[in-house]
Amino acid sequence: MTVVLPRPDGTTARYEPRTEPLSLTPGAPLVSRTVFSAAHVVADPLADVSPDDPAAVDWDATLAFRRHLWAQGLGVAEAMDTAQRGMGLDWAGAAELIRRSSAEARAVGGRIACGVGTDQLPPAAQDRTEHALKAVRAAYEEQLAVVEEAGSQSILMASRALAAAARGPEDYLETYGHLLRQAAEPVILHWLGPMFDPALEGYWGSSDLDAATETFLEVIAAHPDKVDGIKVSLLDAEREIDIRRRLPEGVRCYTGDDFNYPELIAGDEPGTGGRFSHALLGIFDPLAPIAAEAVRVLDTGDRQGFRALLDPTVELSRHLFEDPTRYYKTGVVLLAWLAGHQSHFTMVGGLQSARSLPHLARAYELADGLGLFPDPALAESRISSLLHVHGVAQ
Template identity: 80%
Template sequence: MIRLPDASGALRPHEPRSEPALPTPQGSPPTSRIVFSAAHVVADPFADTTPDGPAAVDWDATLAFRRHLWSHGLGVAEAMDTAQRGMGLDWAGAAELIRRSGAEARSVGGRVACGVGTDQLHAPPGLEGVLTLDAVRKAYEEQLAVVEETGSQAILMASRALAATARGPEDYAELYGHLLRQATEPVILHWLGPMFDPALRGYWGSEDLDRATHTFLDIIAAHPDKVDGVKVSLLDAEREVALRRRLPEGVRCYTGDDFHYPELIAGDDQGFSHALLGIFDPLGPVAADAVRTLDTGDVAGFRARLDPTVPLSRHLFQAPTRFYKTGVVFLAWLAGHQAHFTMVGGLQSARSLPHLARAYELADGLGLFPDPGLAESRMRQLLATYGVEA
């Protein structure tokens, strides 16, 4: 038995599981849905750096985690916000991650798609308007070239610089049209909502989501042969379904909704969403197993496997949502995928002890830890650091 703290400081008892409830790796990917896990990076705990210094990554542990995901048949969505793009991982680190992950994917036959953004651009706070659309375009082009050189699929991420610079929907249409025309292969367009990044408020030229959706769909309709799919991260299931039904034939919807993913992946009689999710970092084996159940046509079995994971996901992604990465890395440490709970930029401090304790409790209840005893021991280590006698 271990005692876990709540927000009031009171300790509650929790009886850890004695056995995990994880499927064995299958290797081949699911067939009915394309499933990407947006993977985190493992920081180098021995690097002498600061929160605002360059990222220091433990490359061996980072790539080992990707091999773990590939072993279960999942695709890896690389250098996305889960990897702390714009929250500790700079462009130099992201570019190296893309190159290393692309090479590793080729060596093991894994699927990888990589984020393309503009985070090499810098402007003093409050002076983002000094950036130009031409500078934003060139930044996107530089990153797109790096991704395409690795042979990876490109994910055109939402850009803080573009959000600060664009004058309206026409600037988005012009810039994205330019990028899509020059892309070698069809890309995934990523719409990341302000709950994940407040700097992206008003993306696509309007804070009115109906108008923003109209612009987004117009861009896709003008270049359907260059858009493999769209990743929608708005945490609004009804809006995602409505958008999904309006996509041109052949353009996929990849859900990025970490609150409603079971129902969106299961779909309805008019379609379904594929998946590109940060929650599938800690849930990778369970997610792959659930979608394989869906491959057989067993929707009820799929929901029975995945629905119980939603409380954990909603806990990790609770507001302020952008700090969900802390819980993701915490669970990776408890699960034994890395030897420490240190994050790029010191982000391990972004969630409270009661939040982390509840994450442990929920994950343990789901049987997510390959070695429950190790997870319990590490949870006790963290509690002791905070002065809690568990």
């Protein structure tokens, strides 16, 4: 049986899905790399809400997906931008997500780290005053307390409010220094580029990435005992490689580069420095089984086998994260539905409408080609029904 898929040029084409999934079985714990998947949230499709209402979350399905990630051997990066922080999920919903997921992690022995931000503040105005900076610090402190009380590691996320309030690099140095001194345990710092959130343009006090990098590294150098690692989400492999070579001993680099992750995780060629990136990636939400298997292969020292598994996934990742990159979550949730991890293709804030039908069809085609769907027939049936509802005759 074939599926009729729409193309970007307005035409359609028949696609013959594969009949068997890629055969992968979860195995030993990962050893050579620490790998987090930033996880999406599952909306409650029966809730009577509008896009402006607080998110209605299907908690059972949301936590079940986290158990799926832990079963693969991955850690969960919770309440990050993949979970639609600032794009449908407000702080009240994120706090509940942190509490529930942290409790679930303890119950199953899963690794978890949770996002700490400032999104309980009203939309940031251009208020570059000490009063505004105090409000930013207080918001960060409130969220840091929630994560620490839940018993999870903290990820200090980039803040729209800080980007609006900061008068220069010195305000970033002071704000992050203040928070790191308060943190009970070492945290992960997150540099999220403006391609993921335009409101973060000029983060670390400059739109010049070289200058911003120096401020970022200065924060880390001043508090290396309080920084477990950094997550770099700039989609710039060379800059990430430069940054990780300059990190203090013991501070990890977690790649957030959804375009270049295979080479960054594989790291330097033997004999050229020995540096590599761990991973904290949104693309590892749909790619969890392949990603985990690839790292297990890397654990044996087989770099070529690792790349053979992971390199073919890059085309799908680059497709999901194409411009405007911040809407990658739509493709992630589509693939979760097609893979049978949830019963519907509905997102908080109505974000299922954020990508075109040809974009979603291509995501299906690429994922099917990788063997990502445990039940290819189910995926075929679901994508066919979605296309039919939108007027693509099957």
